[in-house]
Amino acid sequence: MHADIKAPSEARRINFARLASMREAGLIVIILALCIAMSFASPHFLTWGNFRAMLMSFSIEGIVVVGMTILLIVGGIDLSVGSVVCFSMVVSGALFLAGLDPWTASLIGIGVSALIGAAMGFFVTVVGLNHFITSLAAMVIVRGMCLVITKGTPLSLFTLPPAFKAIGQGSFNNIPYVIMIFVVVVAIFDFLLRRATAFRKVFYTGSNEKAAQFSGIKTRQVKFWVTVLCSTLAGLAGVIYMARFGAATPTFGAGMELNIIAAAVIGGASLNGGSGTIFGAILGMALLSVVTSSLILLDVSVYWQDMIKGCILLAAVSIDHFLHRKKS
Amino acid sequence: MTQAPILEIHGLSKAFGPVKALSDVQFELKRGEIHALCGENGAGKSTLMNMIAGVLQPDQGDILIDGTRVSIPSPAAAQRLGIALVHQEIALCQDATVAENIYMAAINARRMPLMNFQKLYADAQKVMDLLAPIPVRTKVADLSISNQQLVEIAKALTLDCKVLMLDEPTAALTESEAQRLFSIVRGLQERGISVIYISHRMAEIFSLCDRVTVFRDGHYVATDPIKAVSPDDVVRKMVGREITQLYPDKLAPKEPGRLLLSVNGLSDGSRFTDVNLQLRAGEILGIGGLIGAGRSEIAQTICGLRPATAGTVALDGQGLRIRNYSDAVKAGLVYLSEDRKGSGVFLDMPIAANISALDLSKLTGTLGLLDRKAEDRQAAEMTKRLGVRMAGIGAAVSTLSGGNQQKVAIAKQLSVEPRVIIMDEPTRGIDVGAKVEIHQLLRQLAGKGVGIVVISSELPELIGLCDRVMVVREGRIAGELAADELGEEAIIMLASGVQNSSNQQKQAQNVA
Known part of the structure; x- marks a missing residue:
């Protein structure tokens, strides 16, 4: 009996995450290769300063990527994350300026972000619209709300207490708090996504919603809460940005959603739902970040950067398409 | 030469891998007749239709049109020969108008860059009016299923066909809509169009058709003028076969278990009404009926996968309050979907x-x-x-x-150690070996006191496996057959609405 059980679980180790881990290993190889090549091309590349800058640049976006990846796995998408990041920032900032202490203001900022997610979840699961259109509308509406609250001008928050600013600007043993928060969020959700029962339901729902319903899974609830989670994490990112910049700009985060979706997809999340890992998505983000950094160090014109990033996305999605076509 | 049949089939065979779908069959369609083609699921009717329509190619044998041997390499070739097939499933562009759907083939073939909508609507309306006054500017999605079926037929008519094949056209129609379809088909007959009509419903065949051909297990059985046979004869010819598969031994009739599942007066307000069902522990209850009769809907409603408007479900004498499927699973009631890939x-x-x-x-x-x-x-x-x-x-x-x-x-179902399992087409589309294994497993489970309901379109499965069979027709329980009454004829008669041999002719005439 014991032997019987052992054999299949070994097979699981080989098969279960094979595609995903292949993808992750591939990304790591590409990133390492790029880093090695860059270390020859530029003396500034392989320095802690440069790495720290790169990590800082994608740490906060990385928190948003976590939520987006889970939402992609359930079969959804959220175009409003850039606006929600900004909204959380603007609401917290405005409340602080109105006299609230920054911690309470931030919690409220994250709370209203969750409410935006709940509103989108309502339109998706109860009204029956799809995620794309719902979040497209939310993107525009929430951006509008940011402009209304700030009357179009950035809020200057230099009066934020140092203890709060430290979240975004401080560091411990030369490791910025921002990076620590990022690592903790990623570690928690990567673990939960692999191990927690609640998140297993996310995979069932994204893989085959009908079969999930026919397994007694309340797929509408699952989709609702994942939508809320994605917006909440965007809200968290918003207040960290506020602490980092000491300002709240009503146009901040425009276009961020595309970078985030691209990272998740390069990391193996499927727009059809059912597959994706947090670790992969973060690697996707890292790849985009290394490329950006490389292009800057190589003095490539900014105008080329978006084009090259777009090509990387197209290549990643094409590879994915062929892998899946082979499978079926 | 005018007496030559419009369509003749000689010695036609077709195999899919090792499975012989058709062996050496023949068929003859006279000019201007309505010819019924009968047979169980898997008898080879659809294979024959698909070969005539150019979808499949025969391995052997000849197809003759107007006495001339032809080859039909593609559906387009079939259209050029004046052959049109209306599939059982509706295949229309839901977001396009009726007119655009009717003339899709013609629009596709045109070289003109711009559409002449005025002419399109006028022409389409002319064709549509032959059948029913459906406004052709309507979007197909806004039509009822039966009207969509009529649009399919109109589409076939624009191809200027001589031979029209209808594959179970009434499956989705109500009684009155079916009646309208019959008068349309008779109208086509008067215009000289020959019709091949596939249906499981004896009453329809006997009120509409001139001759009937029966296939069984891929073989030709007989062709008869409809006036020379009775529905009983046709059913017997369709069935006339021994059950060659092995089924596990049945429940000994003397030991009925305690009442396990009891459903009373269940309705969903649309697909079925007032369904009563009792299931005893250790029993395998079969549910038969035509596709679309409401069998799956009943099962899904019992399990909370669809909402009920009336009725109660009790397990072990205790009334259940099932708001959703997970309530049912907790109570020990599980459902296996018929659509394995889609929802299983x-x-x-x-x-x-x-x-x-x-x-x-x-x-x-x-x-x-x-x-x-x-x-x-x-x-x-x-x-x-x-x-x-x-x-x-x-x-x-x-x-x-x-x-x-x-x-x-x-x-997956067994992992929760259910007390009642409802299985919808548990062996559809799987090989014989696995089928036998699944049947044995079900009997084993029943032996341990689990109640099992098997919904099946396969008559041998219902008869070989089940202790008792209920037949559903048009959303109602048409009847129930005890172990000693089980037979293919009995099930077909209940499913197709032929009550008994003595009044069937009368009924056929009533329908007419």
Whole structure:
């Protein structure tokens, strides 16, 4: 009996995450290769300063990527994350300026972000619209709300207490708090996504919603809460940005959603739902970040950067398409 | 030469791999007749239709049109020969107008860059009016299913066809809509169009058709003028076969278990009304009926997968309050979907994850984390018990054969140790070996006191496997057959609405 059980679980180790881990290993190889090549091309590349800058640049976006990846796995998408990041920032900032202490203001900022997610979840699961259109509308509406609250001008928050600013600007043993928060969020959700029962339901729902319903899974609830989670994490990112910049700009985060979706997809999340890992998505983000950094160090014109990033996305999605076509 | 049949088939054979779908069949369609083609599921009717329509190519044999041997390499070639097929399933562009759908082939063939909508609507309306006054500017999605069926037929008419094949055109129609269709078909007949009419419903065949040809297991059985035979004769010719598959022994009739599941007055307000059903422990109850009769809807409503408007469900004498499927699962009532790929399994997920999908709570440890070891153990046990042939429990379900996929879907149901299992077409589309294994498994489960309901379109399965069979017709229980009354004829008669031999002619005339 014991032997019987052992054999299949070994097979699981080989098969279960094979595609995903292949993808992750591939990304790591590409990133390492790029880093090695860059270390020859530029003396500034392989320095802690440069790495720290790169990590800082994608740490906060990385928190948003976590939520987006889970939402992609359930079969959804959220175009409003850039606006929600900004909204959380603007609401917290405005409340602080109105006299609230920054911690309470931030919690409220994250709370209203969750409410935006709940509103989108309502339109998706109860009204029956799809995620794309719902979040497209939310993107525009929430951006509008940011402009209304700030009357179009950035809020200057230099009066934020140092203890709060430290979240975004401080560091411990030369490791910025921002990076620590990022690592903790990623570690928690990567673990939960692999191990927690609640998140297993996310995979069932994204893989085959009908079969999930026919397994007694309340797929509408699952989709609702994942939508809320994605917006909440965007809200968290918003207040960290506020602490980092000491300002709240009503146009901040425009276009961020595309970078985030691209990272998740390069990391193996499927727009059809059912597959994706947090670790992969973060690697996707890292790849985009290394490329950006490389292009800057190589003095490539900014105008080329978006084009090259777009090509990387197209290549990643094409590879994915062929892998899946082979499978079926 | 005018007396030559419009269509003749001689010695036609077709095999799909090792399976002979048609062997050496013949068929003859006279000019201007309505010719019924009868046979059970799998008798080869659709294969023949598809070969005449150019969808499939025969391995052997001849097709003659107007006495001339022809080859029909493609559906377009069939259209040029004046052959049109109206499929059982509606294949229209839902977002386009009726007119655009009717003339889709013509629009596609045109070289003009711009559409002349005025002319399109006028022409389409002319064709449509032959059938029914459906405004051709309407979007197809806004039409009822029966009107969509009529649009399909109109589409066939624009092809200027001489031979029209209708594959179960009334499956989705109500009685009155079916009547309208019949008068249309007779109108076509008067215009000189020859019709091949496939249907399971004896009353329709006897009120509408001139001759009837019966196929059985891919063989031609007989062609008769409709006036020379009775529905009984046709049914007998369709069936006339021994059950060659092995079925497990049935429940000894003297020991009926206690009442396990009892459904009273269940209705869903649209597809079925006032369904009563009793299931005893250790019993396998069959549910038969035509496709679309409402069998799946009844089963899904019992399990809380669809809302009920009236009625009660009790398990072990206790009334259940089922608001959704997970309530039913908790009570020990599970449903196996008929659509294996669409709603039965998660194709791209591992076997182990598929099996645990129905009840994750018992695999969940402290902190809401999934106990992967327990999951693997369960998967290893269940796959061993059901004899799933696989690379390992970590393999994706998509890598399995149909029969093994179905075993995984069944393993999922069994993982919660249900008291009642309702299985919708449990052996559809799977090989004979797996089929026998599944039948034996069901009987074993019944032996342990589980109540089992099997919905099946396969008559031998209902008869060979079940202790008792209920037949559903048009959303109502048409009748129930005890073990000693089970027979293919009895089931077909209940399913198609032919009550008994003595008044069937009368009924056929009433319908006419």
